[in-house]
Amino acid sequence: MTVSNIRDFMNLKGERPLVCLTAYTYYMANLIADSTDLILVGDSLGMVQYGMKTTVPVTLEMMAYHGEAVVNGADQSLVVVDLPFGSYQESPEQAFHSSSQILKLTGCAAVKLEGGEEMAETIEYLTKRGVPVLAHIGLKPQSVHAHGGYRMIGKTGDEASAVMNDAVCIAQAGAFGMVIECVDSALAAKITKKVTVPTIGIGASNECDGQILVTEDLLGMTGAKVPSFVKQYTELHKEISVAVDKYKQDVLSRSSN
Ligand code: KIV
Numbered sequence: 001m002t003v004s005n006i007r008d009f010m011n012l013k014g015e016r017p018l019v020c021l022t023a024y025t026y027y028m029a030n031l032i033a034d035s036t037d038l039i040l041v042g043d044s045l046g047m048v049q050y051g052m053k054t055t056v057p058v059t060l061e062m063m064a065y066h067g068e069a070v071v072n073g074a075d076q077s078l079v080v081v082d083l084p085f086g087s088y089q090e091s092p093e094q095a096f097h098s099s100s101q102i103l104k105l106t107g108c109a110a111v112k113l114e115g116g117e118e119m120a121e122t123i124e125y126l127t128k129r130g131v132p133v134l135a136h137i138g139l140k141p142q143s144v145h146a147h148g149g150y151r152m153i154g155k156t157g158d159e160a161s162a163v164m165n166d167a168v169c170i171a172q173a174g175a176f177g178m179v180i181e182c183v184d185s186a187l188a189a190k191i192t193k194k195v196t197v198p199t200i201g202i203g204a205s206n207e208c209d210g211q212i213l214v215t216e217d218l219l220g221m222t223g224a225k226v227p228s229f230v231k232q233y234t235e236l237h238k239e240i241s242v243a244v245d246k247y248k249q250d251v252l253s254r255s256s257n
Contacts, residue, residue, distance in 0.1 A: 003037040004076050006110060006132050006176045012037065013198045018210025020200050021218075024049050024066045028215060029073030038200075039074055040112065040134075040212060041067045043082040044141070048216050055141045058084040060098055067106030079108040080134050085142040088113050092125035099131045110176065114140040116166020120173040127174030135175040137166045138204065139182035150227070152203075154184045164191060171195040179212060180204045182229075203229035 003009050003018075012018055020038040023029040024045040032039065045066055046058035060083075067081040081102050088095035099111045110132035113119060123133045138153045147153070154160040163183055170178055177198040180188050189207035192199045201208030217226040220235035250256035 003078050005078060009037060009078055010176055010197060013196070013209050018198055018200065020210055020212035021215045022212070023070045023074070023215060026069040026073035029070040029077070029079075032215060033074035033077045036077065037210065038078045038080060038212075039070060041070045041079065041081040041106075041108070042112075042214065043084045044214050046084075048214060048222070054144050056085045056144075058082075060084055060087045060101060064102060064105040067102060067108050071107040075107070078110075079106075080110045080112050081106055081108045083111050083113045088122065089115075089119075092122045095122045095126055096129055096131065099126055103131065110134055112136055112179065114142050115170075116163070117169040120169040123170055123173035123175050127176075133175050134177050134179065134200075135170040136179040136181065137170065137183075138163055138180045138188075141181075150182070152182050152184060154187045160184065160187050163187060164194070167191040167195055167199075171197050177209075180208060203227060 009018065018037045019035060020040060021032050021036050022040045022042040022044060023032060024041060029039055041063065043055040043058040043063065045062065046052040046055045063081055063084055071079050083098050083102065087098040102108065102111055112134040114136040116137045123135060126133050139147060139150065144150060154163045164187065167178060175197060177200060179200045179202060180191060182203040185205035188199065188201055188204035192208050198209040200210040200212050202212050213230060216222055217230045218233050220232045220237055223237035226232065247256065
């Protein structure tokens with residue numbers, strides 16, 4: 001696809017839906033680059049690649065290693081790397097320090113951070129200093145304990161107004177786009193109409209300006225349970241098991257060469 005920078009990405013709002021996916025490795029980035037407008041090195045890698053229970057334990061070092069691998073695999077693509085929990089919430093200065101490490105060590109174009117109104121000051125601080133920011137509102141996986149589990153956000157009037165306020169604040173603060181996760185579909189559609197930057201839905205509305213999924217989920221790579229909103233396009237874990245079993249039989253019967 002033609003998007004390799006933030007300006008092109010933003011200009012596509014209202015033109016056509018934006019195709020976004022995650023990648024954590026060189027080979028996956030390489031495989032998906034031609035079909036995507038944005039590749040996110042998500043901190044979901046803690047759960048998908050390292051078997052962690054949540055994204056909370058993920059470190060800046062892990063994001064830097066995986067970010068570099070993804071940029072190496074898709075260097076013409078718009079690559080965004082997640083700031084992990086604890087690396088930006090303390091102050092705008094801490095966020096700038098972490099972001100500058102990620103930009104220098106990986107060569108990515110932008111960072112993503114979770115938060116709405118409470119992160120607006122930080123987003124403004126970063127964007128004014130040359131760090132493009134993709135924000136993430138609705139269900140914020142790094143705050144899973146505070147949310148009381150993984151659940152739909154914005155079903156009650158108060159929660160819906162808070163999410164709308166988050167969207168308006170982060171757009172005003174200079175975020176170049178926002179991921180909206182597990183938000184009631186009418187609310188996500190309303191936010192998409194209200195803000196001038198692209199909205200990227202995950203378990204939100206088809207009315208968002210774009211969509212993102214964890215690539216391993218849509219490929220059925222692990223065989224693990226996926227969130228109910230994920231459409232699985234294939235079941236790669238089955239093909240892998242069959243192939244590995246055939247290899248095993250060949251080795252055991254001395255016919256693998
Ligand atoms: O960490 C991640 O992969 C994400 C996406 C699923 C949006 O935040």
